[in-house]
Amino acid sequence: MGGRLDTLSVYNFEQNSRSLVQDSSLKTIIQTWIAETGQNTLNWLDICCGDGRILIEIAQGFPDLQINFHGLELERNIAKRAEINAASLKNVTHNQIKIGELSLLQNSFTDLKFDLITNINSIHELGIPEISYLILESFKKLEKKNGYLFLFDLCSLPYDEPEPGAVPWDYPEACSFFNKLSEIFDIPKENLKPNHHRSTIGAWHLSIKGMVLYRSSKLATTLENIENSEKHHKTFIKFIKDFIEEKKTETDRSIKLTIRRFYPTKPLSESEMKEIQNLLDNGFRIFWSCHEQLRIN
Numbered sequence: 001m002g003g004r005l006d007t008l009s010v011y012n013f014e015q016n017s018r019s020l021v022q023d024s025s026l027k028t029i030i031q032t033w034i035a036e037t038g039q040n041t042l043n044w045l046d047i048c049c050g051d052g053r054i055l056i057e058i059a060q061g062f063p064d065l066q067i068n069f070h071g072l073e074l075e076r077n078i079a080k081r082a083e084i085n086a087a088s089l090k091n092v093t094h095n096q097i098k099i100g101e102l103s104l105l106q107n108s109f110t111d112l113k114f115d116l117i118t119n120i121n122s123i124h125e126l127g128i129p130e131i132s133y134l135i136l137e138s139f140k141k142l143e144k145k146n147g148y149l150f151l152f153d154l155c156s157l158p159y160d161e162p163e164p165g166a167v168p169w170d171y172p173e174a175c176s177f178f179n180k181l182s183e184i185f186d187i188p189k190e191n192l193k194p195n196h197h198r199s200t201i202g203a204w205h206l207s208i209k210g211m212v213l214y215r216s217s218k219l220a221t222t223l224e225n226i227e228n229s230e231k232h233h234k235t236f237i238k239f240i241k242d243f244i245e246e247k248k249t250e251t252d253r254s255i256k257l258t259i260r261r262f263y264p265t266k267p268l269s270e271s272e273m274k275e276i277q278n279l280l281d282n283g284f285r286i287f288w289s290c291h292e293q294l295r296i297n
């Protein structure tokens, strides 16, 4: 993971240090939030918080800001490290980290509204229903006026660190996903347009303000009405499933095209056929087609 994050680092000449694109984008959002609200206490929910690396970066970058930190993390050991990290930071209070699957969100922190909800470097690791939970629960838990939702992920994964089951979205795919979201909820497309970071691997982020979301009466009704929420979960899940199926088909197609380029016109010998088969079996095909994502009903 270290290498992947390094690929997204940029040099900050003013501070003479390296910083990560996701950190600097998030810092800009927090600065904007402080300027807009004049508040010095931030209620933050970090979904898939990992070991709290970003919390440390933000807490140290904004020493006068009091942070009420809430996290959700699947891996117990990692969540414990996040708790220890959070406890070591003077300006972090109410540090509560739930351990478990994203579906836990539905019944967690139900009486709270957050000024900031983040999901960083993690969407590619989430299963189809979880992405839906992430989006809908974040909408539900975001402070309606000045809250910010910040989603950040990589456009692709480095091949030296294979991650079976991981499905990154490239920039056009992220755009098409959020377009669908805008259709479902009648939110103007321009408010759901991700930013593109054109670093080596590439990344995108989307930041949405609560006020913008809640201008959509369709969304407000959905979030208040459990039946509508369930209906939208189903619509989302179907959309994401189709989307991933399409990626799989497209990946198979591009592998075959690449192979044709290697063996342009002449008929293939048996050993060449075998080589191709191995490529298909052991390479990208496994990566894309055997992942758990498509095993849902």
Ligand SMILES: C[S@@+](CC[C@H](N)C(=O)[O-])C[C@H]1O[C@@H](n2cnc3c(N)ncnc32)[C@H](O)[C@@H]1O
Pocket: 001, 047, 048, 049, 050, 051, 052, 053, 054, 072, 073, 074, 075, 078, 100, 101, 102, 119, 120, 121, 122, 125, 126, 127, 130
């Ligand atoms: C690549 S790490 C990113 C961590 C952190 N956000 C960061 O940027 O440093 C992804 C994290 O998501 C967690 N995760 C993956 N699937 C999850 C799920 N279904 N529910 C909750 N957490 C999950 C993993 O355990 C891992 O810690």
